[in-house]
Amino acid sequence: MSQKDLTAFKNFIAFDTETTGIDTAASRIVSASATVFAAGEAQTTYDWLINPGVPIPEQASRVHGITTEIAERDGQHPAEAITEIVALLNSHADKGYAILAYNAPFDLSILKSETKRYGLLPVKENSTVFDPLVLDKHFWKYRKGKRTLEVTCEHYGITLSAAHTADADALAAGLLMLAMLEKFGDADDFPKTPAELHTAQVRWAVEQAADFEAYLHRIGKTDAVISGTWPVK
Secondary structure, rough: OOOOOOOHHHHHEEEEEEEEOOOOOOOOOOOOOOEEEEOOEEEEEEEEEOOOOOOOOHHHHHHHHOOOOHHHHEEHHHHHHHHHHHHHHHHHHOOEEEEOOOEEEEEHHHHHHHHHHHHOOOOOOOOOOOHEEEEEEHOOOOOOOOOOHHHHHHHHOOOOOOOHHHHHHHHHHHHHHHHHHHHOOOOOOOOHHHHHHHHHHHHHHHHHHHHHHHHHHOOOOOOOOOOOOOOOO
């Protein structure tokens, strides 16, 4: 159990998206959720269902359950929804909250692409970001098994009952962060402030990408190039 005062790390807004695909430049957001954590307690949750304006591939619909028909019938216009999402994240960042996302370069990069697509203001570049995936890879480097959100939650005792729905994933990512603070907060190299943690994650992400790229080269995938850019590609 951590003996440090980790209060400053427990104010964040946990964010997740479900999308039409995995290409952060071309894919569209079809649902998003953000849960505000204050002093380590989950507070308000904000949800969006979005009509992306393009057909949702069947493969993506099988993952998150949102079909083109559902999105066209019930979804918000994407520009309106993206404006609301960015405004919410920026307003909390301005109040000192970190923006938290599991595998942040996916969610924050696709959000950035959407803002460019519609000529909207992006999430502020100086925002503090937490990424439990980067933390797990750093503090539990040799943990066996996959590092998907669902599998990682199991390792930390977090219940994720509706994986691949934005609201459940965002909440689980926030709870995962709290579990990691409890487990690793006393580590010698755990940063002293949220801003220092952000900076450390930038460095750790580069190191992790280099390690994974070297591994791929060792097993014969010599053309593999892994980006360590974090938190936005």
